[in-house]
Amino acid sequence: MKRIVSLSLGRSAESFERTLTRKGEQIRISHFGVDFNPDLLLRLAQEYDGACDVLAISGLPQMLKIRKQEHRHVLEQQLRVRVQESMLTWGQELRSVYATQVIDKALRSGQLPFPKRSLCFVSGLAQRPLAQVLEASCHEISFLDPYVHFKTPLALNGFKNLEKYTARMLPLLKKRSLKESKRLISLKDEKAFSFLRKPLAADYIVASPRLLGRIDPQTLQGKSLILDEMDEGSVEFLRASPVHNAWFVSMGGEEQLKNLPLAVIEGLIYLEKGGVEPVSEDDILRSMVEWGLKPKLQALYPERLGPVRKYAFIIHPLSRRDIFLHPLVKPLERLPEPLGRRLEKAMAAIPSVPYGRVSGSVSEHDGTRVEGLLYTLFATPREMLAADPETVYRQLVKTAELAAAEGAEIIGLGAFTKIVGDAGVTVAKRSPIPVTTGNSLSAAATLWAAREACEKLGLIPLLEGSPQKNAAQVMIIGATGSIGQVCARILAKIFKTVVLTANNGSRLLSLRDELLRDNPGTEILVTTKNERYAPSSHLIIIATSAAESGFFRIESVRPGAVVCDVGRPLAFTADEACKRPDVLLIESGEIELPGQVSLSCNIGLEDAVVYACLAETALLALDGRFESFTLSRKIEHEKVSEIYKIARKHGARLAAIRSPNGVVTDQEIALCRAHALRALADWEAP
């Protein structure tokens, strides 16, 4: 029986024992990892020298050819001297020619999505031929060599810098001990390793099975990897880690050749051709043809396409109390009141900081994955509206730059950040990545929630899609605002009577003219007094915040009406809502993103539910539409229906209907209906 002993510098957990049958002859393959212990590797090699036919060595730095000169690591030199009888194989040819070509082709042809065209090599030196080839198709390529070799907190950008580094450090590198016990690459301690963040945000991290042992598994959260080789131990490592996906070169061919280290395959080629001469390039080529080897890129999770795409979203505290939700400023919570007010002012000037992540969103349509980066400003609405818009723009653009560096491809403006100044237009002009206010989906979600509430309550016959219009009356409070306007445009197509209210009469008139032009059959009523038409409206949409909506009592609402509140803070408190059990009072729609979504921070909502404007940003990322989708105060209703379709396509759902008193269950709706029917019997429309 022939024997191949394969020694890898990597983890001992990748060891295996296998017997193959090739051409009627049995070949025993023993593979041992030595847990980064070069002395042990050397000792085992000496021990097995002569006791086996081939000694296959993996995980050593590759031989470097610089200016026609060959440089080998001292461990390789020692092995070459000490191993006398058995044949040494390294798999170098297979790795540097075939594996490299496969990866290069996949990136060029688009088999692997390559959105930012950026790569990060854990060690460019260990995989130099690969780095050299891939450099041409990258916009950005970075190497963590100085850190991996000498713990210098530095990443090299571009292949040229790697070359310079190599030329300078070569004498040291050749002798550097390969004894490595620590998982070095880790983002656990954000401050200490901040230089790692940008390189690790690349589309793909390129590594080899041995280099995997240098990475803290938690750091791989949501990352995509490319490996030039694979073994079963590394497959298990990756499966147990939170990595998004990994692509690795597999030589294909027969089942029994699967996941063998390349050095072992070279050893098999050596044995097959008689075991006399060292393996030549031609032997490899011939064996590839004869054995039907087809090097190809295989995915760890074939169902997950492409890398995780990232989006960013900016939020800010809605009240002074919320400021202290961020762990950084939590200790300041106990300051006395007068100081607190000053603090509020002072905090408004602080630039944004990372707040948390929204992870686990997966499209139900095509399995694309996205991850959200949340940033927070510390300005409360009061401070933000009082501030010079230019100051806020600067803060927002700065955040967009920060997010872009982290790999985000679009940024959404939350809460009051999209109200300041020209609602995102200036920010979008200056930002390195597209910007959206998320208002299209906010509007869509409002109508979505209103429709669902009306359907469930069953008191208003909705005849959507039919030429005959709905006989009911809808009132939009704050109709001249951005969400109010687009709601009015859409609802005017559905309802027979539309009431528009706002503070500014002249704007109301021009909106009325516009609606009448587009919908000649609709009755459009305008008023600046909210309560005037409230008793006759079946559906009321409050599209402005309580402070601006003017005087409006819940007592004036018709029984069985649906009141949908978009504004924040809400127009009615929980107590007020309790006064009218016969009115279905709901908050505008929040969205549940598809997939097992989890938030690492508190944004004031429960579980995995997110604000519609955040959901719009996430959905645009899922759909790969990195464009400034919604900007300025004017929302186009085409955009509203488009984002609604995108939401349905990727499987986003409307979160449970909520009122100021919490989630509204179907039972509560049935109860509300019963109350409404009773109250309607005595109800006299004024």
Add this chain to the structure above:
Amino acid sequence: MKTVLLTGASGFLGQFLATELVRNAYKVIGISRQAMQAEAGAPITWLQADLSESDSLQDFDLLDSLAAVDIIIHAAALYDFAAQPEAYHKHNVIAMGNLLHLAQSLPRQPYFCLISSIAVAGKREGFFSEDISLGCQALPDAYAASKFAAEQMLRRAGLPRASVIRLGILLGSSRDGYIPKIDGPYYFQKMIRELRSARRVLEGVGMLPLPFGEHSVQHVLPVDHAAEVITQLLPPAMKYAGLRVYHLVGAERGISIRKILSVMLKFYGIQLVPLALAPRLLPAALMRRLGIPPEVRSYLENNICFDTSHLREDLPDYQAPAFESYAETILSYAENKLFRQGH
């Protein structure tokens, strides 16, 4: 009559396993590194071989004599805090490779049972299922790494039927307390024993600071109990195709170190409450001074619950022995046979 090839038959667990297997009418072939006299221990056939030597199992005569083997129980392992990583690799990884090769070449495709350790769980907390896929857990030391490597090798060997039994920390026999050397909780016993002289002073304080985590637990079980359960487990376990993992750890949730220490203090008549001192904060030198190898530190802050559903499924009558029921026996043995005779 089924034939069992038992590695490490002269070891601590091996001796008990051999006796138990013979009692249950198995024919046992024991492999040991040392040449064993036929009369020593249970009546079994002895083979002398060093599994970690590459050509130890290539002998044709040897292969002939093993042709009838139905079951391989691999209980040989190096477990010694003083050992170097290279030694662990040799005895726990390379030996596993050689034994697996033997298993692959034996005609009857024997059932392979690997005795592993709960150390492979690494540094993690909470519930630890038998079916959890391991791969990237941080392992505390070279012993754990080598045992994990052995498990992974078995997983990849493609044997038709195999099992891994992860054992907790073995204590002496519950019958007479026999244990050949000090290990695990015995280090604490030794330390407490030495504190007897300072009892008066300490009792004035009322509390005794000791290196352990307040909520940490130890999974301990007497060796004879382990041997018994492994033997009983063989017939039901052999019915499963593929690889099946068992946790044999005494109590599923472990026994709190505080309780173990209280029992020991009571044994030596010291009226003190143990006070938890986080071991990771103690310098290695101090631990050594207290007579505890610093490598033990990471095991003193565990709070893992090992799932034993496979064990309970296959042995419905299984009952973990209560620590109180055998504590006195093993503490007395250690006191009389180990410490007094100057171990």
